[in-house]
Amino acid sequence: MSYIPTEVQCRKLWQKYNMPEEKKRHLEMVAKITDILVRELRIKNEELRINGKLLFAAALLHDIDKNAEKLPGERHPDTAVRILMEEGMPDVAEVVKSHSLHTIVDPKLSPKTWEEKILFLADKMVKIDFIGVDERFNLWNAEHLPIDAQNTLDLAYPKVKHLEHEVLESLNINSDDFVKYIQKCILNQSKE
Ligand SMILES: [Fe+2]
Ligand SMILES: [Fe+2]
Numbered sequence: 792m793s794y795i796p797t798e799v800q801c802r803k804l805w806q807k808y809n810m811p812e813e814k815k816r817h818l819e820m821v822a823k824i825t826d827i828l829v830r831e832l833r834i835k836n837e838e839l840r841i842n843g844k845l846l847f848a849a850a851l852l853h854d855i856d857k858n859a860e861k862l863p864g865e866r867h868p869d870t871a872v873r874i875l876m877e878e879g880m881p882d883v884a885e886v887v888k889s890h891s892l893h894t895i896v897d898p899k900l901s902p903k904t905w906e907e908k909i910l911f912l913a914d915k916m917v918k919i920d921f922i923g924v925d926e927r928f929n930l931w932n933a934e935h936l937p938i939d940a941q942n943t944l945d946l947a948y949p950k951v952k953h954l955e956h957e958v959l960e961s962l963n964i965n966s967d968d969f970v971k972y973i974q975k976c977i978l979n980q981s982k983e
Contacts, residue, residue, distance in 0.1 A: 824917060846910060
């Protein structure tokens with residue numbers, strides 16, 4: 792049986808799989824951004840069908856493998872996908888599967904559904920706090936990654952920007968305003 796866990800159940804899984812404190816903050820912020828994007832997208836486009844509950848759980852669990860033991864040949868997020876399958880959540884696993892940076896450069900792995908796209912994008916806008924896609928890539932570039940990782944980063948950037956553009960178009964807002972727009976939504980949400 793497949794189920795979508797509640798926030799409380801997601802937090803129990805954080806405990807079970809030893810989620811580091813910093814990573815919890817990342818997961819909370821990514822979940823918050825996905826929630827904002829879903830709400831705003833629904834306002835702008837009533838026909839849009841997004842499973843908000845599924846996306847929220849996937850956002851809270853997408854890096855569940857941070858401290859988990861990896862099986863031979865597994866790379867992130869394979870371990871997360873396996874754990875979520877073992878926990879009886881294949882639908883959540885499916886959304887989590889395509890969130891890592893490298894997936895977007897492979898048409899077979901890249902995010903396709905709205906849930907997958909929103910999770911992917913929100914994850915690339917957040918380190919621990921919300922910083923936006925460009926600042927996130929600046930920080931990665933400053934890490935002087937190994938050549939393979941740098942190549943993936945360079946190939947991924949235009950594709951992530953393309954995805955960002957797709958979301959921006961659906962939201963009917965200007966790309967220069969996107970970071971400010973989300974920051975304002977975060978602020979408004981904390982006042983609610
Ligand atoms: Fe990840
Ligand atoms: Fe992440």
